[in-house]
């Protein structure tokens with residue numbers, strides 16, 4: 372088949388007209404079914420010539436139209452080797468609470484690509500972000516380490532409480548965070564993956580600092596009904612987190628982190644999202660509007676008529 376036909380140009384190219392060369396770039400996206408990864412996949416698929424290989428442990432449930440969904444547990448070398456073959460760049464998240472397998476995963480990626488964007492995790496007790504970044508820098512030539520502030524998506528843990536009533540119970544209601552929209556994290560990751568211009572660490576935050584009780588109020592404004600924070604002692608807050616979907620294995624780590632953060636000064640706000648993407652970071656109010664459906668109470672079913 373002539374190149375012109377393969378590229379969809381059925382008519383012959385006029386003399387003197389340069390050939391169109393279809394340059395396809397293959398991106399591996401881990402965590403592709405998660406809050407950030409799903410946005411990375413969507414944004415990459417908008418780029419001409421981008422092919423996306425999306426990793427999930429359960430491709431049948433991934434629901435990622437346009438992407439090539441591949442099955443892999445990233446900690447399993449036998450799973451990972453075939454899915455990294457032929458990639459040009461990789462977006463890596465670290466969803467585990469131990470870092471033991473991270474050096475091996477980075478080494479596998481390094482055999483196939485020069486460029487990796489790693490989304491740092493604060494949930495790996497024995498491997499703090501600085502060590503994650505240093506491992507990445509020591510293994511990958513074109514590395515970007517994204518150091519994110521708290522995800523706005525953590526507020527989805529409150530969805531069950533908000534659907535059921537007008538209060539959110541938890542610990543450290545006055546704890547302030549610079550909540551970060553997952554679409555902004557993805558936008559920065561996509562710039563780094565596609566341009567290669569962002570070697571180094573990028574510290575991302577949302578545009579403003581809000582306490583947890585203020586976040587609950589903002590969600591209420593997006594829903595059009597008042598919501599309020601209820602402070603719980605730690606044991607009750609722990610039970611509440613687990614009931615709301617936080618893994619048992621992570622609940623204490625999270626509450627310890629909140630207790631430590633509560634003793635720190637208010638977190639800083641960076642302008643990195645805007646510097647990298649050219650757009651200001653999305654506000655928490657925007658995030659709450661984007662996710663209002665997750666918090667909305669089911670419409671009452673109509674009463675049976677006699």
Ligand SMILES: NC(=O)c1ccc[n+]([C@@H]2O[C@H](COP(=O)([O-])OP(=O)(O)OC[C@H]3O[C@@H](n4cnc5c(N)ncnc54)[C@H](OP(=O)(O)O)[C@@H]3O)[C@@H](O)[C@H]2O)c1
Pocket residue numbers: 401402403404405406407408426427428429443444445446464465466467490491492493494519520521522524525
């Ligand atoms: N929440 C925060 O405030 C915060 C702050 C800083 C950093 N982070 C980091 O950001 C990461 C991404 O967060 P997110 O909210 O986008 O994730 P998420 O919505 O919680 O989704 C987790 C993703 O990890 C994948 N996954 C889990 N274990 C896996 C394994 N063994 N092998 C392959 N895939 C696996 C899941 O894919 P399948 O289930 O389809 O396999 C899913 O796509 C987190 O893991 C954390 O490290 C979070």
